[in-house]
């Protein structure tokens with residue numbers, strides 16, 4: 580069965596408690612449940628979160644061996660990390676970038692994404708439902 584990695588960057592361990600007016604009250608456990616529902620027995624989802632750039636890079640390298648697709652919310656590393664972009668460029672399968680908030684309505688520095696230069700689709704502003712949409716889209720790309 581295909582495996583899909585759901586990767587999450589810094590501060591997303593605090594999802595549900597952190598700035599709920601921006602990021603909502605759902606937790607990362609809720610995100611995992613949404614992705615598992617979206618996979619609906621067609622793939623297995625592995626949700627991972629780290630506050631450390633190098634750990635995210637190591638998981639992307641691991642994904643090249645173990646995963647068919649990647650959903651990634653790089654959080655603040657979206658706007659800063661050439662290293663994450665380089666790591667994603669080593670991965671051959673579909674990559675979907677997710678932002679819970681509508682980053683383009685926020686500060687200018689959030690309008691820049693290095694990861695978008697690799698992502699096959701970008702979802703922003705759907706709240707945590709964006710993760711489920713991204714997971715379903717990966718499944719459809721794998722089917723195609």
Ligand code: DHK
Nearest residue numbers: 590652654655678679680689
């Ligand atoms: C999450 C973060 O932590 C921010 O640094 C990004 C993103 C936006 C989100 O909307 O999920 O700028």
